Amino acid sequence: MIKTHKFNTRWWGKPNGIVTDHGFFHLPEQERARHLEPFEWVEFRMPLENAPVALASIHRSGFFQVDTQINYRLGLKNLSNPPSLAELDIEFADETPFEITADAVKSFDHERFFRLPGITPERANQRYALWSAEHIPNHPTTSLRILYKGQVEGWYLADDTAEAGLNLTLGMLSKNSSISGLLVFLKAYHAFAGRGYRMGWASFSVNNTAVHNIYVAVGAHFLSPVGYWLWLRD
Secondary structure (H helix, E strand, C coil): CEEECHHHHHHHCCCEEEECCHHHHHCCHHHHHHHHCCCCEEEEEEEHHHCCCCHHHHHHCCCEEEEEEEEEEEECCCCCCCHHHHHEEEEECCCCCCCCCHHHECCCCCCHHHHCCCCCHHHHHHHHHHHHHHHHHHCHHHEEEEEECCEEEEEEEEECCCCCCEEEEEEEEECCCCCCHHHHHHHHHHHHHHCCCCEEEEEEECCCHHHHHHHHHCCCEEEEEEEEEEEECC
């Protein structure tokens, strides 16, 4: 009912889990405690449309809500193309290999893991640097960086193995970025469209108003939200 979250365990340095069966929340207290015992913290996700009937049991099990993610779909063809995009350059990892270091990324202000004890912006950025190091070699044709006058302004890493279209997994700004996030994202979407992708999808935190406004501006179609809960060891 709970499995090890291998990536979070590598990042945090202690065992972390994720609930895979919401029947866990209906187990007797002692059995729930037995399942939780091996882990430092455990995550649970569920569509919010299903949550009202389960909230009491989730909270009774010691989990608290840390985020709401809004799913969306985005057509990558026929997006706006302001003249300023022509001043930006794209480098795909299959043509110009690159890495992303934790100290190069603008800190994520709307990160659910900031609820973890001892977390810092630097440690949160290390999570994305570690994830990027694993993702880019596996998806070099859909991992790119955006440059302006030779300076890296941001990155966009996508997953091309999804059946439902391109998974627009993660867009990041450089901490020294001098242009808007909208331009970084638009440039990336045009680049993906140039490689033949017509539809993208992903999710973002409801707390991230700036990103929400970007997706409104590019005409994203919003879908059902998903709640995220955490259990922390005392």
